[in-house]
Amino acid sequence: MSINRAATRSRPNAQHRCGRSVWLLGGVICALSLTAAHAELQLTFKEGAPKDLFSITNVGHCVLGAGVMEIDLAGSAAGLIFDTTGRGAGVDVFQPFEVVRGAAYLSETSLPRDGDTVVRLVLTEFASGGEIAFTIDVDDTQPLSELGQIRVSGAEIEGASVRLTEANKPMVQAAFTSSATAVLRAPECAP
Numbered sequence: 001m002s003i004n005r006a007a008t009r010s011r012p013n014a015q016h017r018c019g020r021s022v023w024l025l026g027g028v029i030c031a032l033s034l035t036a037a038h039a040e041l042q043l044t045f046k047e048g049a050p051k052d053l054f055s056i057t058n059v060g061h062c063v064l065g066a067g068v069m070e071i072d073l074a075g076s077a078a079g080l081i082f083d084t085t086g087r088g089a090g091v092d093v094f095q096p097f098e099v100v101r102g103a104a105y106l107s108e109t110s111l112p113r114d115g116d117t118v119v120r121l122v123l124t125e126f127a128s129g130g131e132i133a134f135t136i137d138v139d140d141t142q143p144l145s146e147l148g149q150i151r152v153s154g155a156e157i158e159g160a161s162v163r164l165t166e167a168n169k170p171m172v173q174a175a176f177t178s179s180a181t182a183v184l185r186a187p188e189c190a191p
Contacts, residue, residue, distance in 0.1 A: 039064035039126065039186040043071070043162055045176065047152050051095045051135035056102075056121075062189035064126035066107075067166035073117040075175070078140035078156035082112040082119065095137035102132035112136070154180035 040060035046053040054071065058064055073080040083094045097111050097119065105127075110120035121132070138152050155178045162182050163173040169187040176182045 037061040037189045039128070039189060041126075041162075041164070041184040041186065043174075043176070043182040043184065045138075045152075045154075045157050045180040047138075047180075048135075050093050050137070051098075052138045052152065053100075053133060053135050054119075055131060055133045057131045058126050058128050060128055060186065060189075062128055064123065064186055065166050065169075066125060067123050067164055067169075069121045069123060070163045071119050071121075071160070072163065073138070073157070073160045076140075076156060076160040077158045078152065080117070080138050080140050080152060080157060080160060082116050083114060083137040083139045084112060084116075085114040087114070093137060095135060097134060097136045099132070099134045102130060105130055105132050154178045 038060050039058055039062050041064070042057045042059045044053075044055045044057075046055070056069070073082070082097075084096050086094050094114070097109070099106065099109070105124055106121055107124050108122035110122075112119045119134075119136070123132075126132075138157075140152055140156050157176045157180050158178045160176045160182075161173055162176075162184055163171055164184055164186060165171045166187065172184060172186055174182045174184040
């Protein structure tokens with residue numbers, strides 16, 4: 001038996017398409033690695049004027065089932081709070097909670113009161129590639145801070161956390177980094 005060299009030369013990119021390939025009798029058999037798919041959520045905080053923006057994107061490979069997500073500022077480096085009214089804990093400018101993208105992925109929201117540190121989002125199924133974004137005002141509670149109390153840097157939100165609980169699955173959580181992002185890897189997707 002001979003190996004068909006022409007077939008081998010005509011498929012120079014076969015390895016790139018398959019990842020790992022095995023050459024057998026002039027043909028290519030792709031060796032696929034079997035890995036479980038996950039819904040992976042990427043959260044981003046963007047300081048803005050007059051509104052700050054939280055964005056949650058499902059960058060994973062499958063639909064995230066219904067569940068509850070909490071964004072908790074309590075562990076943040078600068079003692080961050082939500083400033084939702086003109087009276088109370090916040091400083092100067094305030095903004096109420098407002099969903100600007102992805103309302104279809106939310107069945108309910110527990111609106112934070114002025115000075116609260118937690119916003120609770122009740123999610124419906126959250127499609128791969130889907131995004132939820134909301135605006136609100138976030139202030140820090142440090143008397144002397146990097147950008148003043150009404151603006152928040154990435155270093156100041158570092159340590160804030162996000163928790164996700166889906167029915168019949170263990171809770172998962174992640175923390176915001178100094179780049180004002182958090183990546184939350186959900187449990188394996190349902191078959």
